[in-house]
Amino acid sequence: MALSKKSKEAFLGPLNVNNPVLVQILGICSALAVTVQLKPALVMGISVTLIVAMSNVVVSLIRKSIPTRIRIIIQLVVVAALVTIVSEVLKAFAYDVAMQLSVYLGLIITNCILMGRLEAYAMSNNAFDSLLDGLGNGFGYAWILVVVAFVRELLGSGKLLGYPVIPQWCYDHGYENCGMMLMPAMALILVGCIIWAHRAINDEKK
Amino acid sequence: MKMNTESNVYTIVYAVVMVIIVAVLLAVVNQGLKARQEANVRLDMQKQMLVALNQDLKNCDNPAALYDALVQDTLQMNADEKNADIIRFTVDGQTKYILRLHGQGLWGGIGGYLALNEDKNTIYGINFNHESETPGLGALIVEEDFRNQFKEKKIRKDGNIVSVAVMKQGKVCEAGADYQVDAVSGATITSTGVSDMLVSNLQEYSTFLMDSRVCPQEKASCNQQAACSQCGCDNCQNGCQDCCKDGCAQCCQNGCQDCACCNNGEKCCKDNNACCQNTEACCKNTDTCSEKKCETKQMED
Numbered sequence: 321m322a323l324s325k326k327s328k329e330a331f332l333g334p335l336n337v338n339n340p341v342l343v344q345i346l347g348i349c350s351a352l353a354v355t356v357q358l359k360p361a362l363v364m365g366i367s368v369t370l371i372v373a374m375s376n377v378v379v380s381l382i383r384k385s386i387p388t389r390i391r392i393i394i395q396l397v398v399v400a401a402l403v404t405i406v407s408e409v410l411k412a413f414a415y416d417v418a419m420q421l422s423v424y425l426g427l428i429i430t431n432c433i434l435m436g437r438l439e440a441y442a443m444s445n446n447a448f449d450s451l452l453d454g455l456g457n458g459f460g461y462a463w464i465l466v467v468v469a470f471v472r473e474l475l476g477s478g479k480l481l482g483y484p485v486i487p488q489w490c491y492d493h494g495y496e497n498c499g500m501m502l503m504p505a506m507a508l509i510l511v512g513c514i515i516w517a518h519r520a521i522n523d524e525k526k
Numbered sequence: 527m528k529m530n531t532e533s534n535v536y537t538i539v540y541a542v543v544m545v546i547i548v549a550v551l552l553a554v555v556n557q558g559l560k561a562r563q564e565a566n567v568r569l570d571m572q573k574q575m576l577v578a579l580n581q582d583l584k585n586c587d588n589p590a591a592l593y594d595a596l597v598q599d600t601l602q603m604n605a606d607e608k609n610a611d612i613i614r615f616t617v618d619g620q621t622k623y624i625l626r627l628h629g630q631g632l633w634g635g636i637g638g639y640l641a642l643n644e645d646k647n648t649i650y651g652i653n654f655n656h657e658s659e660t661p662g663l664g665a666l667i668v669e670e671d672f673r674n675q676f677k678e679k680k681i682r683k684d685g686n687i688v689s690v691a692v693m694k695q696g697k698v699c700e701a702g703a704d705y706q707v708d709a710v711s712g713a714t715i716t717s718t719g720v721s722d723m724l725v726s727n728l729q730e731y732s733t734f735l736m737d738s739r740v741c742p743q744e745k746a747s748c749n750q751q752a753a754c755s756q757c758g759c760d761n762c763q764n765g766c767q768d769c770c771k772d773g774c775a776q777c778c779q780n781g782c783q784d785c786a787c788c789n790n791g792e793k794c795c796k797d798n799n800a801c802c803q804n805t806e807a808c809c810k811n812t813d814t815c816s817e818k819k820c821e822t823k824q825m826e827d
Contacts, residue, residue, distance in 0.1 A: 356661055387537040394544060401548045405555050412559040415566035476662075502661040 323452075330441070331452040334460035341464040341511065342518045346432040350424045351465055352507040358481050360420040361469030362462075367406050367425065369458025372434055375399045376454035379442040386443075395438045396429070403428045433457055468510045476501030575624050578639040578653035579617055580677075601734070612734060615641075622650050625731055629723025632715040634658040636667070636723060642681075646735050649690065652676040654720065664716030675707035681728055687735055689728050692721040 323331075340346045347368075354364045375398050379386075386394050407425045410418040418425065428434065437457050442450040473479055475498045478486035486495065500506055530536060572593040576583055579596065586592055598614040598621070615622045621644040628637040634657035641650040652673050659665045666672055679690045683701055691699045691706045694714075699706040709717035728735065 385531060385540070387531050387540055389532070390537055390541055393541070397544055397548055401552060404552055408555050408559050408563070411566065412562035415563075415570060419570075499662040 327449050327452050330445075330449050331456040334453070334456040335463070336460075336518075337522065339460045339464070339518070340433045340436070340457050341461055342515050344433075344436070345515075346436060347461055348508075348511065350427060350431060351461075351468065351511060352504045353424050354421060355465055355469040355472055355507050356476065356502055357420070357473045357479075358466065358469045360417060361465040363410070363414065363417045364421060364424065365458070365462025365465045367410070367421075368428055368431065368433070368461055369455060371399065371402045371406060371428055372437055372458045372461075373451055373454030375402050375434060376437055376442040376450040377447050378402075379438050380445060380447040380450035383443050391443065392435075392439070395435065399434050399438070400429050433461055464511065464514060467514065468507055471510055472501045472506060476506075574653050574655060575613070575615075575639050575641075578624060578641040578651045579615060579622060580641075580651040581617075612731070617650075620644060623734075625727065625734075627723050627727045629719055629726065631656050631659045631667075631719040632664050632713070633660070636716070636719055638723070640724075640727075647680050647682045649676050649679045649681065656716075659716050660713065663710065664713040666710045666713065667716060667720055672707075672710060678704075679707065680704045681724075682735065687728050687732055689721075689725040692717045692724075 334340055338344070341348065341351060350364060350368075354360045375395070378398050379395055382394075403426065406428075407418065410421070410425065437453060441453045445453070470480070473481075474485065478484055478491075478497050486497075531540075569590055573583060573589050576586075576589055576593055576596075581592060581596075583589055596615045596617055598616050601612040601614060601623075613624045615624060623642045623644075623646065625640045625642065626637070627640055628635065630636065636654060636656040636659065638652060638654040640652050642648065643650050654667045654673065656665060656667065659667065676690060681687060681689055683705065688701045688705050691701070692709045693699055693706045695708045695711065
């Protein structure tokens with residue numbers, strides 16, 4: 321099945337050129353909060369991807385019936401319902417991760433990426449394109465989280481996904497974990513570095 | 527017919543229908559997953575208590591089974607006690623009590639479980655949890671390095687609850703080295719929070735903690751609930767006042783499992799509510815042993 325150019329653009333655009341975190345600078349708050357370790361970052365990325373994609377589809381399907389005056393409220397209700405379901409499911413099947421994500425899971429509702437995509441894309445495009453757009457934006461958000469969390473967990477606690485990767489030999493010879501990496505400020509600085517690199521590369525293309 | 531999606535009636539009906547659908551959906555999800563979620567919460571609590579009891583959870587495949595193997599019973603606290611019940615465990619044949627703690631850290635709540643030895647004075651182990659303390663600083667209270675300091679520390683001195691103070695490195699508290707641990711450097715407020723939490727929570731448990739003093743020889747001073755607990759009677763409801771007054775035999779008849787007030791090491795025999803020097807012997811040979819010992823005891827009285 322060949323995808324139309326528009327569909328391709330809907331999925332691939334947010335991964336790089338139009339990345340929600342790097343270019344639109346959305347969803348920074350949760351990016352700082354849940355990236356101390358890789359595991360919560362992965363779960364958060366997957367959760368956001370699922371919720372953006374699903375809410376995009378739902379809103380796109382009912383977009384013609386939504387009264388314009390209360391459209392934002394309807395979008396919020398859809399997102400809030402999905403977030404609540406995801407958080408309940410996590411509490412039942414991945415309790416420790418749900419505890420680590422704590423309030424940030426609930427705060428997905430206020431993640432600007434969601435409202436932004438619903439209002440800008442799902443309200444005026446068909447369900448399939450909206451699904452791709454949601455997945456694209458979700459993954460675009462998720463890969464930044466994973467990269468930041470990878471660096472922070474590796475340098476901050478010498479582990480990846482909870483498993484020690486830096487050999488004891490290094491510690492014996494004076495290597496120390498960088499406590500700074502555990503602070504939220506370093507996530508901001510890392511995101512800043514990624515944005516810097518991203519802009520530099522994309523500018524050259526133009 | 528095309529509906530006018532901008533009319534007031536349509537907007538209101540749409541909103542109502544939408545909300546009802548979502549509410550039903552959420553209710554169904556919530557009810558469907560409730561059992562699993564509660565099991566998770568319970569398991570998490572049990573794991574935290576096991577950590578407080580110095581159990582190695584990393585090499586434990588089934589924490590719930592380990593918990594069930596160690597847990598003995600729950601001691602009912604007085605109605606006016608704010609804290610939850612105290613849970614009694616048996617670890618390596620010794621009785622341990624677990625007290626629940628809750629307090630305030632820097633950014634949010636902190637809590638924990640304190641495991642005490644049978645003397646209700648020496649700390650066997652402790653576990654902390656926190657909502658949102660700073661990683662690398664306040665959050666270090668959950669690490670073993672900090673928690674292990676508490677082992678073998680004391681909480682009572684000269685009949686008072688002094689608790690364990692979390693002090694800045696180098697400082698010494700007046701109660702002595704047995705009553706202090708080193709704070710986490712750079713996390714003063716979290717450390718103070720832990721210190722305050724211990725003091726305030728132990729005060730709430732004071733009835734339980736102070737009752738473990740050596741049972742007085744004079745039966746006259748034995749009265750009310752306190753006396754009952756001093757005698758090792760945890761489940762005396764009404765017969766407490768009589769618990770010590772009439773000696774150990776009476777104590778046993780009132781349903782006390784372990785009469786420490788007998789002073790000569792006698793225990794209650796569960797079969798016939800009599801006292802005996804040796805519980806095993808007593809229960810194996812109920813007729814002779816228990817009769818003899820209880821008579822002796824009553825004659826002394």
